[in-house]
Amino acid sequence: MNNANLLSQLTTNERVLVNSEVQSKGKNMALAYILALFLGLLGAHRFYMGKTGSGVTMLLITILTLGFGAIVTGIWTFVDLFLIPGWIRDENSTIERSTAELILNDPKRLAKDI
Template sequence: MYNSQYLMSQLTNEERLLVNSEVEKRRRSAAVAYLLWVFLGFVGGHRFYFGKTGSGVAMALITILTLGFGVIVTGVWALVDVFLISGWLREDVEQIEVEVAQAILAQRQVN
């Protein structure tokens, strides 16, 4: 995978503005992520939001199949996740930057 900073350095100012515009449109919201964590963290709501479906399903199943007693386990798991969310948000932005920058550079080669 490419480093977004390297790719961004290959772009013109106008192309960087286009990348930033796409990031603003497509990035996940920190407010939504933390609200999902607060209200649905014990069933992995915030993990589904970030596309971490497998671990989200695991959290939901632990809570549901233990008739709620699994909330102790998923509560600790969610507590750890609250410190990971900011990193996931940064990764999301970087991934979008890389995708858009690669598309712009590929389009440049075609023309």
């Protein structure tokens, strides 16, 4: 079930709660770009997005090659700049869906409808 269908089943107050949850737990596009631009060679933006394995890889490539690997991680970071919006959208959509499902499956909600 897609998010729009789930959200259409919620009341206005429940939708506000879902949006609040996305704002508090979701990822911030500006922060992701700042991390990528200033600490991207070290994989900071990937750590922020929860992509720990590739973040560690970028960090190790840059550090263990005494900076010469920065060419590789620099290209990698440049490509990531185009991927970040999709990552943010997917992450926030997942939070939105899980929160909406949690609200819809709440037994207390059913008691209110009766």
